[in-house]
Amino acid sequence: KELHKDRVNRIVEQVRARPPKSPMCTARPGWMSISLSNRNYKKDSNWRPIEVNLGDIISVDTEKEIVHVESSVTIGQLTKALLPLGYTLPIVPEMDDLTVGGLINGTGIESSSHRFGLFHEICVGYELCLGDGTVVETTRENEYSDLFSAIPFSYGTLALLLSAKLRIMPCKPFVKLTYTPHISHNSFYKEFKECSEARADGPMLIEALAYSPNDYVLMKGDFCSSDDIVRGKKNSIGLWHKPWFFKHVQSILRGGKEVVEYIPTRDYYHRHSQSLFWEMELMIPVGNHPLYRWILGWLMPPKVSFLKLTQTELTRELTERTHVAQDFLVPVNQMERILKKCNKEFQEIYPLWICPHDHSETGGSLLKGPIEPDSNGRQMYVDIGVYGLPKCVHEKREEEFSMAESMRNVMEEVLAVGGFQMLYADVYTKKDEFEKMFNHVDYRKLRQKYKAEGAFKEVYDKMNVCYSGK
Numbered sequence: 001k002e003l004h005k006d007r008v009n010r011i012v013e014q015v016r017a018r019p020p021k022s023p024m025c026t027a028r029p030g031w032m033s034i035s036l037s038n039r040n041y042k043k044d045s046n047w048r049p050i051e052v053n054l055g056d057i058i059s060v061d062t063e064k065e066i067v068h069v070e071s072s073v074t075i076g077q078l079t080k081a082l083l084p085l086g087y088t089l090p091i092v093p094e095m096d097d098l099t100v101g102g103l104i105n106g107t108g109i110e111s112s113s114h115r116f117g118l119f120h121e122i123c124v125g126y127e128l129c130l131g132d133g134t135v136v137e138t139t140r141e142n143e144y145s146d147l148f149s150a151i152p153f154s155y156g157t158l159a160l161l162l163s164a165k166l167r168i169m170p171c172k173p174f175v176k177l178t179y180t181p182h183i184s185h186n187s188f189y190k191e192f193k194e195c196s197e198a199r200a201d202g203p204m205l206i207e208a209l210a211y212s213p214n215d216y217v218l219m220k221g222d223f224c225s226s227d228d229i230v231r232g233k234k235n236s237i238g239l240w241h242k243p244w245f246f247k248h249v250q251s252i253l254r255g256g257k258e259v260v261e262y263i264p265t266r267d268y269y270h271r272h273s274q275s276l277f278w279e280m281e282l283m284i285p286v287g288n289h290p291l292y293r294w295i296l297g298w299l300m301p302p303k304v305s306f307l308k309l310t311q312t313e314l315t316r317e318l319t320e321r322t323h324v325a326q327d328f329l330v331p332v333n334q335m336e337r338i339l340k341k342c343n344k345e346f347q348e349i350y351p352l353w354i355c356p357h358d359h360s361e362t363g364g365s366l367l368k369g370p371i372e373p374d375s376n377g378r379q380m381y382v383d384i385g386v387y388g389l390p391k392c393v394h395e396k397r398e399e400e401f402s403m404a405e406s407m408r409n410v411m412e413e414v415l416a417v418g419g420f421q422m423l424y425a426d427v428y429t430k431k432d433e434f435e436k437m438f439n440h441v442d443y444r445k446l447r448q449k450y451k452a453e454g455a456f457k458e459v460y461d462k463m464n465v466c467y468s469g470k
Helices: 004-016 075-085 100-105 147-148 185-197 245-255 265-269 290-299 304-309 313-322 333-343 405-417 431-437 439-450 460-463
Strands: 025-026 048-050 056-059 065-071 123-127 137-138 160-167 174-182 204-212 217-225 259-264 323-330 352-360 377-387
Touching: 004 048, 004 123, 004 160, 048 100, 056 075, 065 075, 075 265, 123 147, 123 304, 137 147, 147 304, 147 439, 160 217, 174 185, 174 265, 185 204, 185 333, 185 377, 204 377, 217 245, 245 405, 259 333, 313 405, 323 352, 323 405, 333 352, 333 377, 333 405, 352 405, 405 431, 431 460
Parallel strands: 025 048
Antiparallel strands: 056 065, 065 160, 123 137, 123 160, 174 217, 174 259, 204 217, 204 352, 323 377, 352 377
């Protein structure tokens, strides 16, 4: 804790020493971000980079079921520390290198989100440095409760996040995972919606992969002990030589029968890491071949930061023009409409990641509440993850695809159904359209109240891609 205090004091000194009205950002280079997007705002000489060295777990309290972490602690660090103790975060986003700070200031979602919501909903307190260097502790109940509620989706534009306290819960060493193939959208949607809306009365873990407009595999999981494992059904999918998870799931789809497996919990949490969902297939087409897996599988995956650092300007520009990496969160009853729109505008990119989340009003946050809340103020939404290259790009006809036009067409539909976009990805909407998607009224009041004006840019100024109209 003393080390953490020293680190905080060094950050405060930098904040107070910067020229007046100079906007701040962390000194972490853009290539270190887990997002494939390239942010250029840090190259602006008007920004003042703040060195933030906050990468440690401060404490784990299993009695109160709270873990206190610095903002740059990663999900990989947390799973390694918590699982041997028999504990886990209620929501464990997929990639090892995702940081707690990124998941709070942005957002995080996983296969338990139909029970627990988005990542910020497992947080009980934030330690923040305001624009004038004041350090405050925020919770849902204290005098800074309005600021606590506003931090999610603020992307570091209200304050610098120094540390956070997160809920943890007991877990077991294995996940019993049931894979159910579906060959029609209607049958998939019926089971997916029923399981998701059961919330705590349904499976602990739910996700699906779509391989075409009518081919899906629904995966439902629950924690279990080693004593529950059926002989011959254990699958340690995290071993270096195992096939990429999305390929394994696709083989079950082709088999046409429901399959049950028992997977080590940490392997389950990082099931998409080896193949970066399915992005590695674009980079290494032979990467799932058994021989490659056996000889070189241990090298996978490369760090996203390494891939970005080693990009040439030409490959970076080509990626920005042709590579889709987006997540759209929409009401579950509007899922088919958005799936059809994505299929058309992004020219049959598959697989798609489909993950439900229990959406609620956060109060003060940029994030708007559900469009049709139930009596408890909640509504089941679904994250549709689109990652890959459009068909025409695969066929060497890149000129036929306009990222800006397709994104704007999809976002028009997403906005119409009360949905929103995850902001780790490129934002192509104009500012007035962006402000329809997110609640800026309370956000701007809080920027004034907590001295963020002049100290931090607004979210749109950090996240947008200049729209050319092409």
